[in-house]
Amino acid sequence: MKYALAVYGAAGTGGQSSQTALSFARALLASGHEIIRVFFYQDGVHNASGLISPPQDEQNLPEQWQNLVKEHNIDAVVCIAAALRRGVVNAEEAQRYELPGSNLREGYELSGLGQLLEATVEADRFVTFGD
Amino acid sequence: MATLHTVNKTGQPLELCLRALNAGDSVLLLEEGVYALYEAGDVLSELLRHVAVHVLDADVLARGMTNRDNLDIDMIDYQGFVELTETNDKVVSWF
Numbered sequence: 001m002k003y004a005l006a007v008y009g010a011a012g013t014g015g016q017s018s019q020t021a022l023s024f025a026r027a028l029l030a031s032g033h034e035i036i037r038v039f040f041y042q043d044g045v046h047n048a049s050g051l052i053s054p055p056q057d058e059q060n061l062p063e064q065w066q067n068l069v070k071e072h073n074i075d076a077v078v079c080i081a082a083a084l085r086r087g088v089v090n091a092e093e094a095q096r097y098e099l100p101g102s103n104l105r106e107g108y109e110l111s112g113l114g115q116l117l118e119a120t121v122e123a124d125r126f127v128t129f130g131d
Numbered sequence: 132m133a134t135l136h137t138v139n140k141t142g143q144p145l146e147l148c149l150r151a152l153n154a155g156d157s158v159l160l161l162e163e164g165v166y167a168l169y170e171a172g173d174v175l176s177e178l179l180r181h182v183a184v185h186v187l188d189a190d191v192l193a194r195g196m197t198n199r200d201n202l203d204i205d206m207i208d209y210q211g212f213v214e215l216t217e218t219n220d221k222v223v224s225w226f
Contacts, residue, residue: 001217008226015139016162017226023189027209125216130139130226 003028004119006039009131010046011054011061018047018061021129022068029072037075037119038065040108043131045083048076048108062105069107077119080110133157135219138164144225149174151223152182157215159207161187168196168204179204187212 009017069076094102139162185205
């Protein structure tokens with residue numbers, strides 16, 4: 001079946017939704033399902049930041065997400081409004097807002113809530129991981 | 132149409148979920164929601180009479196809790212979580 005996921009949190013934002021969503025995504029793929037989109041929303045946008053350095057005895061969730069996205073060619077969309085206010089930007093937005101740098105990881109796209117809506121319509125199952 | 136309700140906290144998310152349940156639905160307790168296993172007032176035993184309740188094993192083990200042996204609650208892994216999303220038509224997340 002086609003699945004779409006929404007991730008609302010990241011390591012350091014209070015909950016464990018990022019870890020849960022990642023484990024669920026792996027289990028989905030292992031079962032032969034397709035993930036048509038992962039939408040990173042609210043604090044979940046931090047998963048797409050290239051500037052996160054977790055302590056060495058903790059899992060690096062942003063890195064693990066990126067590996068999964070790359071390996072399975074997952075459409076990874078980051079809410080642009082949520083990302084801009086939290087300092088997660090690509091080169092294009094950094095230039096537009098005259099910011100000193102960009103940090104969006106490769107393989108992620110900044111876009112709007114329309115992408116979330118579309119994912120809920122196109123997928124057979126939509127699962128939200130609230131923080 | 133059966134719905135899977137995931138609950139990741141006790142308190143308001145769990146209470147709101149309880150009000151929204153229909154016969155035939157399933158509940159999955161995960162993350163901090165597994166503390167519902169020891170919720171005062173025994174919401175859970177009441178709940179078990181109406182719907183199927185499951186708990187995510189990784190979250191139970193991470194908190195040093197054991198499944199309450201006097202309640203018949205299904206401990207599942209992520210594979211089981213996936214299966215619940217297959218057998219239910221929709222997933223509603225309470226958080």
